Amino acid sequence: MTVHTKGSGTTWVGRSIRRLEDPSLVTGRGRFTADLPATHWVRFVRSSVAAGTIEKVSAPEGAGIVTARDLTKLKPIRPMLSKFNYVAVGQPILADGVVRFTGESIAAVYAPSKDKAEDIADQVEVEIAEGTPLIDSMDALADNAPLVHADTKHNVIVEGRIATPGFEDIWKTAHQVLRVEARSRRQNATPMEARAGHAAYDSATGRVTLTCTTQMPHLTRTAVCDILGIPESELRVVAPDVGGGFGQKMSLAPEYVLLVWLARKLSSSVAWTEDRRENLIASFHSRDQHVQLEGAFDAKGKLLALRGDIVANIGAYSCFPTTCGVEPLMALAELPGPYDVRAYDCRSRGVMTNTCPMAPYRGVSRPVITFVLERLMDKAAAAFGIEPTELRRRNLIDKFPYTSATGLVFDDGSYKETMEMAIKAIDLDAFRKRQKTARDAGRYLGIGIATFSERTGYGSPAFAARGMEITPGFETVYLTIDPSGFVEARIGSSPHGQGLRTSLAQIIADEIGIDPEFIKVVHGDTDRAPYGWGTFASRSLVLSGGASLLAAQKIRAKLLKMASHLLEAAPEDITLQSGSAHVIGTDRSVTIASMARAAYHQAHIFKGEIEPGLTETGTYDPSGTFSNACHVAIVEVDIETGRVEMEKFLVAEDAGLIINPMIADGQVHGGVAQGIGNALLEEIIYDETGNILTSTLADFLPPTTHEIPEIELHHIETLTGNSITKAKGLGEGGAIGAPAAVISAINDALSPFGVSIDEMPATPQRIRAALRNSGKLPNTLPSTGRLA
Amino acid sequence: MKPAPFTRHVPRTVDEVVSALAEFAPLDGRILAGGQSLVPIMAFRMARPAHLIDINEVEGLDRLAVDGDYLSIGARVRHGAFHKPVIDGPLGKLLAFVVSHIAHYPIRMRGTFCGSLAHADPASEWCLVAATLDAQLVVKSVRGDRIVDVTDFLEGIMSTSLAEDEFLAEARLPLLPDDTKFGFYEFSRRAGDFAMSAALVTYRLVDGVITDACVGIGGAEDRARRIPEAENVLNGQAPSPELFVAAGEAAATAIEPLEDAQTTAEYRRDLVRAVTRRALERSTQ
Incomplete structure (x- = not known):
């Protein structure tokens, strides 16, 4: 554990204090959306076909049912980009005449209980004239492909290109060119808690409270009100305990709009709890990409130029607020990763298909581009006959600030240092010896390395570069010490499991000298929290932490001024510690609680020199920063079955100052677990008719x-x-680096067979097929006792 | 994820079970035992029985005992009952080894041995055990009792020879001679997942050569069954790595592999080759 010191003693920052949010969560007292009682329960009737025209919807006599015909006054969800040849497409709240993916909502029925609603939904008959669905993005690119949205000219609705000047001249100087054609299959973020919403109409005020499992309460309020055409004052959005989101819950669920509309129509409470099947087929998917990448190297293995082409399948609609550009455009901007390369030419396209819409998922594009780029670096290392780590050593950036070929500015980092640390910790030389011994015995161990950057904590200037109509960025914190001396920080971020209540309390505690247990962080309620952007893009600790610090500095200054007044000492001679202000070198002190009391109830004693009350606001909108890490995976591949066994995983990570090491480690652990799933297991599979086989x-x-x-x-x-x-x-970061490291390890293990596994997930079927096609499988098989 | 409406019946005796079945089976009635397969598919509304005849309170169906030369397993005996060997000798050990591969602990505490056979999932470990060991199954109805060989019971993917009004009341596994050797190997994507292929082998060694070889394969075809081609390779031969490779090859060649979106026939044969050989290797450890 790292302990930092600040001023006169040990600080809260840097300590693995236990998470303040956990007692209720681990004792079953958490409060989740689906726990709320409701008068009406909603069940969505979803399309069983991927493309078609709705001809008839008929419900049983007397059933409560809503269809698009009832929602003619609602605007569609239509997020905007002003750049990148973006074509805006609209998503109706309920399918309006046309269905564009399997699982799209066609009607909503409501009844007094969940099971009755499902019984009624069962009896709703939908007749659809089936069209020809487009499932694969490559089919959707074809000249004569049918259009997913009839009002567009083609299925590519976002396209970006970055080409550095003089690219071809540099390319021509290459000693060697290597090429990767990679495929990342489709995933679902699979939060433990699927989506849920509850809308309650208050007849006294005419307001609706929408409780839902979102990462972005304020954006949800804005979006729902815009679609319904009502002022934001008529809607309160509450995100109670949220059981994971990973990006899936930052995109607006059309279902929530329907709930608010219906609560207003019925003047009552209505609720919907998504089931796992709905979540898997009809929430949001991610990662479905084809990437072609070529790298030009000089004779010493230095990367000179990168040429790429990215095709992202973005599904049937464009998600709010990021738009479907989020994946292809982040891939475009960040593909060169942590390597020094001056020449870059890349095109990236987002293509519509008759599949579930895409949304950000932990890492967004970067798990894919890191995997592809690291495949290129591994291939280059093999071509140059050097260790993959040596090739990276020759290419990793090491002078800061570093401006990338795509214009990103990397602040101080430790790209080489984390790799050297990882190599030493894993003992690479010892592994190579063990690998050789194992190979001689017919067992195939492999080691994989992934080095990468993680762009984090960026504010509105960085987002503005994307040309979004809605530019996320700043965060605001309202910090109050109440008359009882307890501290409340109201934040615009909306954590859903990350431990932010604890981390922010540690930052505030150090500044104002009050222990974290007396600091309550309040979030996830638009009536209580300042307008904020929620939690996504590894931003909350940097932005809300920065805003918390700024607010706490103001409170600190005010407390010192008050203490100076009461203790008759200069502010610079006073410290705030353990709940009191002390005059350094004396026994004179006053408690912060008594000063807080005075700030409200004895304001006159400050003779008008100090404003009454004790609330300060901090707003932070930084330029952004880059974390970095090196991930190492050790695997064993069973060549007979294609199965991959994970033996060990190691991460050397640099995320700047660690506020709470236990929480930081937990974030990395969770991300790595999802990354391993990405590399080996998780795949949403459509059949050719657009039906999902993995529901x-x-x-x-x-x-x-x-x-x-x-x-x-x-x-x-x-x-x-x-x-x-x-x-x-x-x-x-955990989710970004792990897939690349695991795939790299598999390829290292299988290097004697000359195969290249360039597809995720690397299922046993795919690995075995590649081995079979290599024609190099041994005739005699090893004893498999170890694999038992 | 809420099942369609149904009526639950709770008989207390086997006679009441078969009467209820006679009455309600024609009205879309089904037996509910551990519910670990039926209840999830009801939640998806892929199964919509109008009546459930819940046998969990029927006296005597939890009986697990040796009767003469076989182990009798009643319809309420849970997978978890086999976590520790239920009898001395190889059969108890075999069942204890196999049971740890069935799904996850909470499922094993509810699901039943006979329920697995009646459900007849091709990947079921207990179907493989029953097929490999030539189980006999006691089937009851108001029309009387009959005893069915497992080969006549398992008919295909989730399909058995049980008539609509019949109930699988008991499974009988022959006891194995004390010198029986066994090996089991299962391949699945994750721990606890359905087997993509599994092999169970038993045999005896007489004067150093294999005799009475039973090679069962599950998860690879539409039902678990013995593979005589692989048994013929083994019988009369001394165990050796080469022999086990040959037996694996024979099994891989003999099967009619199931295929799906991700799994080709070729890959399924690869797995059968591997699991058969590995089960045989384990039998010598």
């Missing part, structure tokens, strides 16, 4: 504890000037 958790396979190996973590703390708390974000 249960018996078919879509997140990893379990059995599939996750021991994860060893190491930290370097590079303090950045780009974050006032010195903390960088690390929410996504």
